[in-house]
Amino acid sequence: MTFKPLGKRVLLERVEEATKTASGIIIPDNAKEKPLSGIVRAVSPKVEEKGLVSVGDKVVFAKYAGTELTLDGKTYVVMTIDDILGVL
Template structure:
């Protein structure tokens, strides 16, 4: 990728969720919500404090994160749909292969 985010910005690729519920019902594309999970693709160097010192970000490329439903700005880079958001828009990092289901 030829894009480098600045300051405390993070580039995230949405991770598609299952198209089937736990009960086996298939969810059509028109009823799907946008996933709130993603994989961090790139991170900026960090924000500066009052003294000019750069504070590094807590996330790194490859982390699987959970973010708000309306977080970030959708962009298309190299033909791929990505989100650019501030690190503060990320709720947390998901450890392991666990998947978080949104409440209905």
């Protein structure tokens, strides 16, 4: 992958949520929501300069934030640093 975000953007890979509840109930695929957390895979030079997040950090982001992008068969999300709510 050779994608480098521009401006104040980061590239995230969504982290899949559990498919079973604590009590053992299996959640079907059509009832799942998109995960709101992800792992940072690439950062723009401006974000790297400020040191807010770095590659490998697990972050939580806003529900409708970002633009989905498919690279090498994987789906990623490109979003601005302002849409990231926090680092886990």
